[in-house]
Amino acid sequence: MSSKNIIADVFLEVANAIESGDFGPKVRIGLTTLGSEHGVENLVKGAELAKSKLFDIVLIGPKVDTDLEIVEVNEESEMHKKMEELLDSKYIDACVTMHYNFPIGVSTVGRVLTPGRGKEMILATTTGTSATNRIEAMIRNAVYGISAAKSIGIKNPKVGILNVDGARQVEKFLKELQSNGYGIEFAESMRADGGCVMRGNDLLAGTPDVMVTDTLTGNLLMKVFSSFTTGGDFESQGFGYGPGVGEDYDRKIFIVSRASGSPVVANALKYAYEAVLGNVSDVARNEYADAKKAGLDNIIASLNAKKEDKGEAEEVKMPDKEVVTHQIAGVDIMELDDAVAALWKKGIYAESGMGCTGPIVLVNEAKGEEAAAHLKEAGFIA
Known part of the structure; x- marks a missing residue:
């Protein structure tokens, strides 16, 4: 009304x-x-x-x-x-x-x-x-x-x-x-x-x-x-x-x-x-x-459990660098580093960045759909 x-x-x-x-x-x-x-x-x-x-x-x-x-x-x-x-x-x-x-x-x-x-x-x-x-x-x-x-x-x-x-x-x-x-x-x-x-x-x-x-x-x-x-x-x-x-x-x-x-x-x-x-x-x-x-x-x-679980960060090996031009939006700034690390675990090279609408994850153009699917499955994007 x-x-x-x-x-x-x-x-x-x-x-x-x-x-x-x-x-x-x-x-x-x-x-x-x-x-x-x-x-x-x-x-x-x-x-x-x-x-x-x-x-x-x-x-x-x-x-x-x-x-x-x-x-x-x-x-x-x-x-x-x-x-x-x-x-x-x-x-x-x-x-x-x-x-x-x-x-x-x-x-x-x-x-x-x-x-x-x-x-x-x-x-x-x-x-x-x-x-x-x-x-x-x-x-x-x-x-x-x-x-x-x-x-x-x-x-x-x-x-x-x-x-x-x-x-x-x-x-x-x-x-x-x-x-x-x-x-x-x-x-x-x-x-x-x-x-x-x-x-x-x-x-x-x-x-x-x-x-x-x-x-x-x-x-x-x-x-x-x-x-x-x-x-x-x-x-x-x-x-x-x-x-x-x-x-x-x-x-x-x-x-x-x-x-x-x-x-x-x-x-x-x-x-x-x-x-x-x-x-x-x-x-x-x-x-x-x-x-x-x-x-x-x-x-x-789940929020409280996630807060308690944040102890020592697991060391994740960075994949070989690639040209990253594909932008994935929708990841919260507070989870941006975790999202990048999650993709590294899957063997996908990624970088964090900031677009005009907020935080973004940058990946190779050819791996955009695969990366977005992993981030969605892990709960980083809606």
Whole structure:
């Protein structure tokens, strides 16, 4: 479902509520107001901008001049304790806050407005740690991104994988999940060579609904997307760093930066409202169940086994050198040397290289098909 359709549905909901006079049980979204680099006033202004008949906003922080409800807290050290208390007691349904420490296995799913086409795009993920193994983390990030997208009304989100270290391995494993029945749909790069591994151009255009990346890169991208028009010290664009999503995580905590300005704070509150309506926690739980049916646990186990098996590298004799002009793409940068060594074991001379779309293995033209078949059999390419 497009953003236009989501907005249309919200307007229809508002119109029906106005006509009937029944807005139903109110969703309450909290907002902590201490800790911003731009002061309490900036956060309160964001809350005022977000005011709606669809949901109530509860400020958690010092007393200020506003019509909004305030749960008074005057120390930042006490603020998150109060927030957790209000969440766990169900007094609020979600909360927007800053600088929150999630447990390992939980990370946040950001939402930006791309400068190239003005399209919304989900960034999975932007803070937190989904797993300590990079490839495992990005696979989980894909599930988190799909969950967040579905919770805000995108029924069949198209997924792209940012061309960072590990992208090709992530592609291979996600496609394995897809072939085993997990309902993931892949985006196609806008560049001529296509594929679901996304280039910088796709970032600017918002090619996928969900862009999968490692969390540190996602955090950097959030900052660039949100403050590229302001010089960096005031985040004015987008919806913030998003909800903390995990396999079995129920607190709906949404993150903004200490540099987030009032427009981002307002959008983050609206993002929280949409994800509460779509019950992002339940969606994530269901997505995980589906991914596990498709073999997610086996994939994770194989990654951990591979990590443990990397002891002393086996010495492989290099075959006689040949002219290498045939390029084989799709091998991840982190496995490039291993892929070359695998071909040497088969008696095929190969070299590693870097093409315009990423890492490549170079072999003799006459041995291109044979080499590609060996690499596919060994799991280096999809």
